[in-house]
Amino acid sequence: MAILIVEDDQKTGDYLRKGLRENGYSVDLARTGLDGLHMAMESQYDLIVLDVMLPGLDGWEIIRRIRLEQDLPIIFLSARDDVSSRIQGLRLGADDYLVKPFSFVELELRIRTILRRGTIRETDVFEAADLRLDVMRRKVMRAGVEIPLTNKEFMLLHLLIRRQGEVLSRTQIASEVWDMNFDSDTNVVDVAVKRLRAKIDAPFDRKLIYTVRSVGYGLNCDSYDNQ
Structure with missing residues (x-):
């Protein structure tokens, strides 16, 4: 399974990439919003782990543009823990929203659950x-x-x-x-x-x-x- 991480914090991005690779996933890492959007559009991924606050292009705009083209599973991983941000992410079509600081085990379980049910999305x-x-x-x-x-x-x-x-x-x-x-x-x-x-x-x-x-x-x- 191929996963794209879009995360500008170097330590968090490296930690996620290392941990997911150790769990058997193929992982790419983008550190800016523009790079993340380009990679999501040009390559084949099974799931994206997406930060909200990113340089160049924020996570809200990235998911809006992705949803115009494809139904790729997306998990927001963000320090924005207010209810309105979580609702905004889900309204824009995210499959899940996890708040930082986070448990890697929990994130990996959520990724596994989403990938297990496939890319077919439920009705709105x-x-x-x-x-x-x-x-x-x-x-x-x-x-x-x-x-x-x-x-x-x-x-x-x-x-x-x-x-x-x-x-x-x-x-x-x-x-x-x-x-x-x-x-x-x-x-x-x-x-x-x-x-x-x-x-x-x-x-x-x-x-x-x-x-x-x-x-x-x-x-x-x-x-x-x-x-």
Whole structure:
């Protein structure tokens, strides 16, 4: 697998290149935005690890231009840890966003996960009954009414709607939405589902989010009784 790293910090770039090569990847390194964009367009890569703050051309502009030409998997690796930057990266089409300082093991696992599922990207718009979720615009509509959600509520609904028809355990939900191992003494998942229901289901006759007792939660699972 061929990976392109676009990183202007010399120590970080060298560290990533060395570590990924030791894990069996073919790795190229670009230290400026312009060089990174040129290499991404002219060579064949399976994935790009992309910094945001780069000389010449920043990561936002690089991903915009790449997305006009190809659907190459991209992971942002940036010191910009504010929520708005993470949302911006995902809106522009990144497959993942990891904040510096980072764990190399975690980065390599995320790379492996993305490469394992291939370059086929999921749809940007999901629908269930009269509910519509637009990933790129970060917008949720139900019966034509826009519903404002927090970032975690959006991530939770995105998980439920893209896996509608399945019942997800609290452990699965906690792992994917909060990136944490579920603690049975913690009710963070239950509280989040309750808040999401208040916005998505409470104002409407048809209820879409379901509880399966002793199992977990699902969306649009008509064979189960809503609890």
